[in-house]
Every structure is written in C-alpha cells, then in structure tokens.
Amino acid sequence: MSLIELIRRHIKTSPHTFVLLALLSGVSNVLVMTLITTSAGVEQAALDLRTITMFGLVIGIYIVSQRGLMRITATEVESMIHDLRMALVENISHAELLSLERVGRSEILTGMIRDTQTISQASNILVIAVQSIIMIALSMVYVFLINKIAFVLSLSFIAFSMLLILRHMIALRAELNTVYEEENHLYDGLRDVLEGFKEVKMSPPRRIDILAEIDIAATRARDVKIAFQGRAAQEFVLSQTMSFLLLGIIVFIAPMFFSVEAGAAARTAAAMLFIIGPLAMVTQAIPIFATANAAADNLSQLEHLLQSLVSTIPGMIERPLPATFEAIHFDTVSFTYVDNKAVDMFTVGPFNFSIRQGETLFITGGNGSGKSTLVKLLVGLYYPEKGVIRIDQQALSAETYSSYRSKFSVIFSDYYLFKRLYGLNAPSPEIIDELCLLLEILGKVRLKDANRFDTIDLSTGQRKRLALLVTLLEDKPIIVLDEWAADQDPHFRRKFYQELLPHLKALGKTIIAITHDDRYFDTADRCIALEEGRITSDISKKPLQ
Numbered sequence: 351m352s353l354i355e356l357i358r359r360h361i362k363t364s365p366h367t368f369v370l371l372a373l374l375s376g377v378s379n380v381l382v383m384t385l386i387t388t389s390a391g392v393e394q395a396a397l398d399l400r401t402i403t404m405f406g407l408v409i410g411i412y413i414v415s416q417r418g419l420m421r422i423t424a425t426e427v428e429s430m431i432h433d434l435r436m437a438l439v440e441n442i443s444h445a446e447l448l449s450l451e452r453v454g455r456s457e458i459l460t461g462m463i464r465d466t467q468t469i470s471q472a473s474n475i476l477v478i479a480v481q482s483i484i485m486i487a488l489s490m491v492y493v494f495l496i497n498k499i500a501f502v503l504s505l506s507f508i509a510f511s512m513l514l515i516l517r518h519m520i521a522l523r524a525e526l527n528t529v530y531e532e533e534n535h536l537y538d539g540l541r542d543v544l545e546g547f548k549e550v551k552m553s554p555p556r557r558i559d560i561l562a563e564i565d566i567a568a569t570r571a572r573d574v575k576i577a578f579q580g581r582a583a584q585e586f587v588l589s590q591t592m593s594f595l596l597l598g599i600i601v602f603i604a605p606m607f608f609s610v611e612a613g614a615a616a617r618t619a620a621a622m623l624f625i626i627g628p629l630a631m632v633t634q635a636i637p638i639f640a641t642a643n644a645a646a647d648n649l650s651q652l653e654h655l656l657q658s659l660v661s662t663i664p665g666m667i668e669r670p671l672p673a674t675f676e677a678i679h680f681d682t683v684s685f686t687y688v689d690n691k692a693v694d695m696f697t698v699g700p701f702n703f704s705i706r707q708g709e710t711l712f713i714t715g716g717n718g719s720g721k722s723t724l725v726k727l728l729v730g731l732y733y734p735e736k737g738v739i740r741i742d743q744q745a746l747s748a749e750t751y752s753s754y755r756s757k758f759s760v761i762f763s764d765y766y767l768f769k770r771l772y773g774l775n776a777p778s779p780e781i782i783d784e785l786c787l788l789l790e791i792l793g794k795v796r797l798k799d800a801n802r803f804d805t806i807d808l809s810t811g812q813r814k815r816l817a818l819l820v821t822l823l824e825d826k827p828i829i830v831l832d833e834w835a836a837d838q839d840p841h842f843r844r845k846f847y848q849e850l851l852p853h854l855k856a857l858g859k860t861i862i863a864i865t866h867d868d869r870y871f872d873t874a875d876r877c878i879a880l881e882e883g884r885i886t887s888d889i890s891k892k893p894l895q
C-alpha cells in the first residue's frame with residue numbers, strides 16, 4: 351500500500367484528528383438516516399421538537415466535520431504533493447551528471463506531473479470512501495439492533511464483497527503497471543515529435559514512421575485502459591446488483607423463513623437503501639485507489655532512483671576553497687565511460703598537466719577524441735576514476751567540489767540558455783547595453799523585470815553571444831567555452847579570438863576553449879591536442895604574461 355505509506359511519511363496533522371472528523375461525519379450521517387427511518391411513517395402530530403432539534407443538530411455536526419475533514423485532507427495532500435515535487439527537483443539538482451544522463455527524462459517528467467496529479471485527484475474520493483466504510487459499519491450496527499437476520503445476511507454479503515474487492519484490487523494493480531509502461535512509451539514518442547519537430551516536419555517518411563510508432567504505443571495504452579475501465583465498471587455493476595439482490599433477499603425471501611416484525615423489516619430495508627450509496631462509493635473508489643497506489647509506487651521508485659543519483663554524503667559540510675589560485679593540476683587523472691553492464695566504453699587519460707591562472711588554453715582534437723569529457727572532468731562535473739585533481743596543493747574532495755565548480759563559468763556545446771538571470775544580482779541596463787554593444791547584439795535583447803531577457807528567440811550565433819553575455823555577468827575566474835565560435839560569422843569569429851579573448855585575459859580570466867579554428871591557434875598561450883582520449887601534443891605558444 352504505497353499510497354498509505356507515502357501519506358504516513360508526509361502527513362503533519364495527527365491521524366487522531368482525521369479519525370475523529372471522519373467518525374463525527376460518519377456518525378452524524380448515520381444518525382440522519384436513523385432519525386429519518388424511525389420518524390418516517392410516524393404521524394405528523396407525534397413528531398416532537400426534540401427529534402426535530404436533534405435532526406438539525408446532527409446536520410450541523412455533519413456540515414462542520416465534513417468541511418473540516420475535506421479541508422484538512424486537501425491541505426495535507428496538496429502540501430504532501432508540494433513536498434514531493436520539491437524533493438524530486440532537489441534530488442535532480444543534486445544528482446551527478448553521469449547518473450542523470452542514464453535516467454529516462456520522460457520517467458522523471460511523468461512522475462512529477464502525472465503521478466502527483468493522480469494522487470491529488472484521488473485524495474478527496476479516498477476520504478469519502480473511508481467515510482463510506484465508517485457509515486457502512488455504523489449502519490450495520492443499526493441493522494443489528496433492529497433485525498439480526500438481515501444483519502447476518504448483510505455481513506456475509508459485505509465480507510464476500512470485500513474478498514472480491516481485494517482480489518480484484520490485486521488484478522487491477524498489475525494491469526495499471528502495464529498502462530503506465532505503455533503511457534511512458536507514448537510520452538517518449540511525444541517528446542520525439544516535439545523536440546525533433548523540424549526533422550519530423552522535413553521528412554514525410556520520418557513523420558509517418560514516428561506516427562506509426564506512437565500509434566502503436568497509444569493504441570496499446572488505450573486498449574489496456576479500456577480493459578481496465580471495463581473491469582472497474584464490471585466490478586461496480588456486480589457490486590450494485592449484489593446490493594439489490596441482498597435487499598431482495600431481506601425484503602422478499604427472509605420473511606418467508608424467519609418471522610420479522612413488520613416495522614423492523616421496513617426500517618431494515620430503509621437502512622439497507624442507505625448503505626447502497628456508500629457501498630457504491632467504496633466500489634467506485636477501488637480503481638481510483640489502485641491508480642493512486644500505482645502512482646505512489648512510481649513516485650517512491652523515482653524518489654529512490656533520484657536519491658541514489660545524489661552524491662552528497664549525509665552530514666558532509668562543504669568547505670570553500672581559497673578565492674585565488676595559481677594553478678590546477680591533473681595528476682594521472684583518468685575516466686572511463688561504462689555501459690549498463692559495466693563494460694568499459696571509452697577512456698580518457700591518464701592526464702598529467704597543469705593549467706596556470708590567467709592562461710588561455712585551447713583544446714583541439716578530432717570528433718570523439720575526448721575533449722568534452724576532459725572539460726567535464728576539469729570543471730568538476732565528472733570525477734576522476736583514477737588520479738587526483740589539485741588546486742594548487744589541495745587535492746579536490748567531496749567537501750570542496752562544489753566550491754571548485756563555482757570557480758568556472760561554462761558554455762557547453764549543447765548549452766542551455768535560461769531566459770532569466772538565475773543566481774545573479776540584477777545588472778543595470780547600462781551594463782547590459784555595454785555588453786550587448788561589445789557582443790554586437792544591441793537592440794536585439796533587453797532586460798525586463800530587472801533580471802529577465804525580453805526574448806531569447808535569436809539566431810543561433812546571437813544566442814551564443816547572449817550566453818557569453820551571461821558568462822561575462824557571472825564574472826567567474828575561469829571561463830570554459832566548448833566550440834563557442836563554431837556558429838559565429840567570420841567577422842565575429844575574428845573579433846572573438848583577436849579582441850574578446852585578449853580582453854578577458856587582460857581582466858585576469860583563465861580561458862579554456864575547445865576549438866577547431868586552427869587559423870587562430872596563435873591567439874592562445876597554449877594548445878593541447880587530444881587523440882583517442884590522450885594528449886598527443888601540448889605546445890606553449892607564448893610565455894604567460
């Protein structure tokens with residue numbers, strides 16, 4: 351029962367409050383029924399003020415307890431969902447890049463959106479179901495007091511129904527896993543269409559193929575869902591029919607074998623009619639409960655998965671590194687990509703080199719030679735499998751990695767441009783204009799609401815310039831650029847190598863750039879060339895000024 355476990359872990363209100371409110375609401379509900387059934391048929395004149403006052407009081411208790419119960423439930427469930435979502439995002443933000451690269455994104459998005467919504471929608475129905483169970487139990491006490499035979503028959507019926515319900519719950523649960531699997535395939539397909547929209551639009555055969563693939567997943571999801579809903583409907587009809595049969599037995603059959611006082615038979619029938627509603631509610635809540643349970647199960651698995659991606663050692667206190675440094679050293683550092691079966695795929699290193707503060711270093715090499723992997727090791731996104739990285743004399747450790755990473759500003763080749771300047775103090779419009787002028791995007795983009803760009807819908811090269819503008823605003827001591835100039839026109843490419851990089855160097859920045867622009871190699875202090883994950887040449891062109 352993952353849902354109950356999940357609720358138990360997150361709930362802040364005492365369970366006693368829930369039980370008390372549910373009992374009050376259930377009891378008042380049954381009392382309404384009792385008052386109605388005992389007073390119906392009594393002559394108008396015989397109805398006393400006490401009964402009417404009691405009737406009003408019971409309704410009052412019902413209103414207060416029911417509203418309280420529903421309000422607390424909504425608050426608790428929505429707070430739980432808020433906490434769950436924040437915990438998931440928190441875990442993602444603390445995850446290790448390499449681990450996250452191996453997790454399906456659709457799985458994470460589905461957990462965040464579909465599963466949390468399912469639980470939210472199910473919560474009120476589940477509360478009503480719990481109340482219904484209470485009402486059924488209390489009504490049964492009433493039936494016991496007025497008609498023992500009907501009580502025994504009803505109890506046997508309810509016990510039988512519960513057994514059926516439990517059996518079907520288990521079956522529904524298994525079916526739901528299939529529904530979820532098919533839906534995940536569907537989401538993967540939808541992501542392909544959205545993210546690869548241009549490619550899909552350009553090629554009708556690709557479009558037909560991808561739609562056929564999505565259709566298969568969507569059809570499977572539809573069929574499994576129809577089967578699931580059909581089964582749930584079948585359960586509902588079965589339970590209702592059995593309730594009617596039970597009523598028939600109590601009203602038509604039982605009096606043939608047992609003598610029951612006429613008034614008691616009528617009151618029992620009325621009470622049984624009162625039970626049918628809550629019974630239907632419980633039956634209807636079963637597929638909803640099964641769905642919410644599966645969603646909770648998915649969320650718990652996702653929570654565990656994301657927690658396992660987090661490298662933070664409990665109780666670990668992060669330590670800052672000194673603000674300035676002289677050099678970063680790689681001492682026999684190597685790193686290996688492995689596949690799902692832990693088989694080695696590609697190794698970079700062992701690397702033995704140092705990068706001095708203020709140096710402009712170019713990293714070159716063919717596609718797949720390991721340049722980006724080296725950069726990910728350098729900026730602290732991947733950890734050395736062997737060897738150590740030192741900043742001056744201090745070897746990096748779990749406690750200092752975060753501080754180490756914050757020394758870098760990186761524009762990856764697959765960078766992501768945020769529309770908002772997260773983590774930065776709002777710069778003045780003058781500074782933005784000055785940088786836009788430098789990067790030749792003046793008039794293309796403006797800041798609005800102090801720290802949000804009015805647009806990021808720019809050309810590919812302009813977007814990269816905007817990313818560089820953010821990097822300049824970050825003002826970190828080390829700037830890493832992965833093939834930054836690749837999308838720039840010849841004019842700006844020249845400006846980048848011959849004006850911007852020297853300007854940054856003059857500001858004291860350490861610059862590490864992956865580049866294939868061999869005609870500008872002379873603008874670097876040093877060039878490292880990689881082949882098959884190893885350094886094949888390391889040439890210092892200019893003495894460091």
Ligand SMILES: Nc1ncnc2c1ncn2[C@@H]1O[C@H](COP(=O)(O)OP(=O)(O)OP(=O)(O)O)[C@@H](O)[C@H]1O
Nearest residue numbers: 451687695696715716717718719720721722723724
């Ligand atoms: N996430 C990953 N998982 C497994 N293997 C990877 C992963 N990323 C890269 N590789 C492998 O590592 C090798 C080096 O990749 P890397 O991205 O470092 O090359 P690169 O020199 O930056 O190439 P390019 O110039 O094409 O960007 C590649 O051959 C690739 O097969």
